[in-house]
Amino acid sequence: MPICTGWCRWEKYIEEVITRKIGLRVFERIEDAIWKFDPRDILTHKLVKVLPKVDLHYHLDGSMRAETIVELAKKQQVELPHYSHVDLREHLQQGAKRGSLKLYLEGFAYTTGVLQTREALYRSAYECLEDNAKDGVVYVEIRFAPVLHVQGGLSLDQVVEAVLDGLKDAEANFNINWGVIICAMRDRSDSLEMAKLAVKYRHQGVVGFDLAGEEAGYPAKDHIEAFDYCKQSNFNITIHAGEAFGVHSIWQALQHCGAHRIGHGTRLIDDMKVVDGQVKEIGDIAGYVLDHRIPLEVCISSNIQTKAAESYEKHPFRHFWNKNYRVFLNTDNTLMSATNLTEEYVKAINYYHLSLRDLEKLTINAMKSAFIPYNQRNYIIYNVIKPGYLMIRERLVGKK
Numbered sequence: 466m467p468i469c470t471g472w473c474r475w476e477k478y479i480e481e482v483i484t485r486k487i488g489l490r491v492f493e494r495i496e497d498a499i500w501k502f503d504p505r506d507i508l509t510h511k512l513v514k515v516l517p518k519v520d521l522h523y524h525l526d527g528s529m530r531a532e533t534i535v536e537l538a539k540k541q542q543v544e545l546p547h548y549s550h551v552d553l554r555e556h557l558q559q560g561a562k563r564g565s566l567k568l569y570l571e572g573f574a575y576t577t578g579v580l581q582t583r584e585a586l587y588r589s590a591y592e593c594l595e596d597n598a599k600d601g602v603v604y605v606e607i608r609f610a611p612v613l614h615v616q617g618g619l620s621l622d623q624v625v626e627a628v629l630d631g632l633k634d635a636e637a638n639f640n641i642n643w644g645v646i647i648c649a650m651r652d653r654s655d656s657l658e659m660a661k662l663a664v665k666y667r668h669q670g671v672v673g674f675d676l677a678g679e680e681a682g683y684p685a686k687d688h689i690e691a692f693d694y695c696k697q698s699n700f701n702i703t704i705h706a707g708e709a710f711g712v713h714s715i716w717q718a719l720q721h722c723g724a725h726r727i728g729h730g731t732r733l734i735d736d737m738k739v740v741d742g743q744v745k746e747i748g749d750i751a752g753y754v755l756d757h758r759i760p761l762e763v764c765i766s767s768n769i770q771t772k773a774a775e776s777y778e779k780h781p782f783r784h785f786w787n788k789n790y791r792v793f794l795n796t797d798n799t800l801m802s803a804t805n806l807t808e809e810y811v812k813a814i815n816y817y818h819l820s821l822r823d824l825e826k827l828t829i830n831a832m833k834s835a836f837i838p839y840n841q842r843n844y845i846i847y848n849v850i851k852p853g854y855l856m857i858r859e860r861l862v863g864k865k
């Protein structure tokens with residue numbers, strides 16, 4: 466009902482504008498007019514799905530299709546808690562929302578369990594890119610930890626190449642751009658080897674290096690050699706930080722390890738003084754992140770499931786956004802977190818009242834922060850994202 470009301474009011478206004486022969490030359494004013502109305506009435510799920518979107522924080526092993534896991538498990542005789550994809554999906558998603566990152570990560574044993582062959586890795590990579598393309602994502606950075614996929618006898622090189630091959634073939638069939646981020650695990654001691662692996666494949670599609678896994682008790686600085694190697698190689702670094710551990714973890718990722726982006730960064734809010742729902746003071750680390758335009762890969766649904774944030778209403782995204790941080794929305798794990806990027810955008814519209822202009826800015830924030838070369842980022846911004854939003858505006862005013 467509210468959707469109809471919104472559209473009707475909107476169409477009536479446009480009719481009035483066109484009747485007055487203001488025409489479409491004054492896009493800014495027309496768009497201003499849209500936001501006289503509640504954006505929740507206009508930005509429907511269907512419309513958001515066709516908006517160009519960018520996801521920079523997307524885990525391959527947390528975003529598989531449940532159907533594929535079941536098929537692969539049967540074929541490889543891997544044990545699962547359920548062999549119905551509906552029940553398995555439910556099991557994994559219920560397991561993910563038990564309020565801690567440690568528990569959230571438990572379900573990954575089943576997905577990595579079936580991702581131990583070239584065929585399985587190729588297929589899941591292909592399907593991830595297909596799913597993103599169908600969700601309106603125009604650029605995605607897909608991350609995974611190769612070391613979790615060698616139990617079946619594959620070498621680290623074979624693991625990386627299987628994923629890259631799947632992505633390259635999917636790219637040929639779906640209109641989408643991508644990059645790969647290689648993850649090292651916080652609780653392991655082979656991060657330097659993973660950093661070398663990432664750099665080795667930098668000209669085949671690997672664009673960055675990440676540190677993932679349980680944050681509490683496993684400081685990023687323990688992996689300093691891996692980060693030094695990336696820095697010496699002029700390579701891109703992102704680090705999961707400020708998710709399950711406090712703002713100190715973010716400081717360490719930036720100032721010890723040289724991270725160019727922060728995965729999550731949720732607890733940065735602990736370095737801000739919030740009074741009556743407004744940020745009144747910003748501490749030194751939060752100020753550094755703001756002033757240096759450090760991108761924060763925000764994953765709202767995942768944060769609520771792991772209790773990095775209490776609820777959608779209380780998630781600090783709204784403060785980061787209002788204070789002009791370089792923030793954008795990401796899925797983290799579409800299967801585990803029962804989401805996709807359209808869902809995350811819709812939630813931001815509903816809970817934080819983001820407008821179409823906000824969504825465009827947020828998407829450009831993400832694209833500016835991507836790890837592909839500067840000119841390629843610009844190309845996607847000016848030839849894909851901006852024309853995509855322009856098309857939607859034209860559609861909204863009835864031009865097309």
Ligand SMILES: [Zn+2]
Nearest residue numbers: 524705728797
């Ligand atoms: Zn993550």
